[in-house]
Amino acid sequence: MTTRIVELRQGILKKNDELARDLRQRFTSAGVLVLNLVSSPGTGKTAFLERTLRDLRQRGARVAALVGDLETDNDARRLAASGAPVRQINTHGICHLEAEMVGKHLADWHGVDIAALDYLFIENVGNLVCPSSYDLGEKIRVALLSVTEGEDKPLKYPTLFNSADAAVITKMDIAEAVGFERDTALHNIREIRPGIRIFETSAKTGSGMEEWLDFLAAARENQSREATSVVG
Amino acid sequence: MHELSIISSVVESVIDSLAAYPGARVIEVRLRVGALSAVVEDSLQFCFELATRDTPLEGSKLVVKIVPVMVHCTACGADGELESLQSFRCPHCGEPATDVRQGRELEIEAIEIEEAEEPVRT
Numbered sequence: 001m002t003t004r005i006v007e008l009r010q011g012i013l014k015k016n017d018e019l020a021r022d023l024r025q026r027f028t029s030a031g032v033l034v035l036n037l038v039s040s041p042g043t044g045k046t047a048f049l050e051r052t053l054r055d056l057r058q059r060g061a062r063v064a065a066l067v068g069d070l071e072t073d074n075d076a077r078r079l080a081a082s083g084a085p086v087r088q089i090n091t092h093g094i095c096h097l098e099a100e101m102v103g104k105h106l107a108d109w110h111g112v113d114i115a116a117l118d119y120l121f122i123e124n125v126g127n128l129v130c131p132s133s134y135d136l137g138e139k140i141r142v143a144l145l146s147v148t149e150g151e152d153k154p155l156k157y158p159t160l161f162n163s164a165d166a167a168v169i170t171k172m173d174i175a176e177a178v179g180f181e182r183d184t185a186l187h188n189i190r191e192i193r194p195g196i197r198i199f200e201t202s203a204k205t206g207s208g209m210e211e212w213l214d215f216l217a218a219a220r221e222n223q224s225r226e227a228t229s230v231v232g
Numbered sequence: 233m234h235e236l237s238i239i240s241s242v243v244e245s246v247i248d249s250l251a252a253y254p255g256a257r258v259i260e261v262r263l264r265v266g267a268l269s270a271v272v273e274d275s276l277q278f279c280f281e282l283a284t285r286d287t288p289l290e291g292s293k294l295v296v297k298i299v300p301v302m303v304h305c306t307a308c309g310a311d312g313e314l315e316s317l318q319s320f321r322c323p324h325c326g327e328p329a330t331d332v333r334q335g336r337e338l339e340i341e342a343i344e345i346e347e348a349e350e351p352v353r354t
Contacts, residue, residue: 004253005344006253006342008340008342012238130237133234133270190328195330
């Protein structure tokens with residue numbers, strides 16, 4: 001018997017990363033800005049997304065959403081009230097979405113053509129750990145934190161917050177009532193992800209939404225400009 | 233707990249790579265895991281034992297090498313190891329560090345195998 005060391009040096013999530021890269025190329029050339037929303041369960045991702053879809057539609061944007069949950073299609077039904085096409089992804093026990101699930105649900109989504117969209121939102125499974133390892137082909141990963149969760153959450157989950165491109169604080173309308181320490185929360189987010197854009201929002205009152213929607217529009221324009229310069 | 237998904241990918245990749253070594257048995261699987269990769273070594277070990285059952289990897293040892301987080305400082309130009317995951321700052325000058333150069337790895341570095349006594353000649 002002889003033993004031998006075989007060097008592999010390959011990414012464990014190579015398959016997911018390759019699928020995500022293909023999706024990102026497709027999204028960019030289709031001109032759709034794709035966002036991956038990640039937070040703990042109960043942060044208010046769905047309420048925030050519901051408001052975002054509604055407000056974007058009012059601005060005349062073409063939007064759609066994929067919603068990940070372990071079970072049930074409650075969130076998809078809730079979001080469909082915005083008038084936007086919404087599709088549920090049930091992971092049946094898996095704690096995060098993977099690029100393959102996104103690709104599969106886009107491929108057979110009747111009546112939805114990504115080339116005819118301006119924005120596609122992917123609401124990840126409520127979890128601050130596992131989704132951070134899985135690229136879904138998104139342009140922007142958004143970490144959400146509610147005022148009820150504790151200002152030190154970014155410090156407890158640095159991997160996720162450090163991988164985010166934007167942060168959203170939700171439920172600002174009850175910040176005072178729950179004794180939310182705003183400065184501490186902002187400091188902690190920036191300590192983990194220096195320079196990140198932070199949006200302080202309330203899906204209920206609509207505060208902070210204008211700034212968020214402007215950011216989305218600018219990000220989409222940026223993406224189109226990048227895509228054109230690559231082709232040119 | 234996505235360690236089972238991660239380990240399942242490892243097992244799949246290792247089995248694929250064994251195609252070049254017919255009859256070989258896996259002795260050891262070596263991973264490089266970044267300190268910022270959100271996986272827990274104990275969970276990896278636990279899942280590895282479960283996921284390798286009835287595969288050519290059964291009974292093999294999982295060796296996990298943790299890769300520290302290295303940042304490049306755009307302010308002072310130095311590279312350094314992050315002192316704390318709770319503060320992304322340059323270890324030399326203390327300025328915020330946005331350029332993470334290392335620490336997110338999730339890689340299969342190598343496998344150690346025991347080849348079959350009479351290799352199939354082609």
